Amino acid sequence: INVIGFGYGDAAETLATAQAVKLAVQLDQNTWQGHxxxxxxxxxxxxxxxxxxxxRMPTIDGGQFKASRTYVFFDAKVKQQFERQFSFGGPTTIAAQVQAPLANAVLVDLPKDAAALHQVMQYVQPPVAVMFYGAPSRLVAIPTRAEFGAVLRFLKAHPGFDKHHIPAIAKAVHLTVHQVILAVQVFFQLDFVTIEGAFISPVTAPAKKPLQTAKAYAARTAFLDLAQQLQTMPRAQLETMLLTEHSDSEVES
Incomplete structure (x- = not known):
């Protein structure tokens, strides 16, 4: 049904661009040329x-932090880095430390998992601003099976390898340091290697186990899936997701 408004010309642009509007109307009828x-x-x-x-933006320029809001970080290292780089128009805090209702909040970086997001949404009061920044090093892909194999072969060729020299492995097998660290964690959880102090040694004839069964592998997969959702999901869908987290927490409380 058409809605006719007289005297609202100044609001035309606002109404045209609004995503949702509540209207107070009066039912009327219009007669024109006998119809x-x-x-x-x-x-x-x-x-x-x-x-x-x-x-959400692909890069951070500091302008987003000028507003008088509370800036919530999931990662303490990211918080420290940003506090050195930028000036904030409001206080900063760590998500895990939020224990009371929080209004005018900004979720700055990516949660490590869905549980961390759910926890903070128990207290964050909408409307909430979101950035969900993730450093490129945190978003690097999981190594392929062949790349996992290259790391394991390197460790077999260098028993008792000092984990403090992991960048040398990364250079040798053409992976990032974060990817090699993940590979070592997976190998350790699957009993492919042992770690004693700082030294990594391969296990002789380990039992065959799928890489995906390691907790570190599953956690990394879940993180990347969540990051993809939070960074690329259309705003309307993201709003539904976050408000569901908030409403679910209200029901639980």
Whole structure:
């Protein structure tokens, strides 16, 4: 049904770009050239503000931190790095330390897992701004099976390898340091290697186990899937996801 509003010309742009609007209307009928139809006469309106404010950007320039809000970090190292680089218009905090209702919050970086996101959403009061920044080193892909094999062959060729020299492995097998660290964690959990102090040694004739069964592998897969969702999901879907986390926590409490 058409809605007709007189005297609202100044609001035209606002109404045209709003994602949701509440209207107060009066039912009326319009007769034109002998044809009568129903129409709604606009009496008042309210633009509904989004419950998730989308500040996601591929890079950080510091301008996003000027607002007078509380900036919530999931990773203490990212918090320290950003506090050195940028000036904040409001306080900063760690998500795990949020234990009371928090308004005007900004979720700055990526949670390590869905549980960490769920925990902080127990206290964050919408509307909430989101950035979900992830350093490229955190978002590097899981090594392929062949790349895992290259790391294991290197360790077999260098028994008692000092883990402090992992960058040497990364250089030799053409992976990032983070990828090699993940590979070593997976090998340790699957009993392919032993770690005594700082020294990594391969296990002779270990039992065959799929790489995917290691907790570190599963956790990394889950993190990358969550990061992909949080960084690329359309704002409306992201809002539904986060508000579900918030409403679920309210039900639990």
């Amino acid at each position: 009568t139809s129903l129409q709604l006469m606009l009496k008042d309106y309210e633009v509904k503000q989004p419950q998730v404010i989308d500040w």
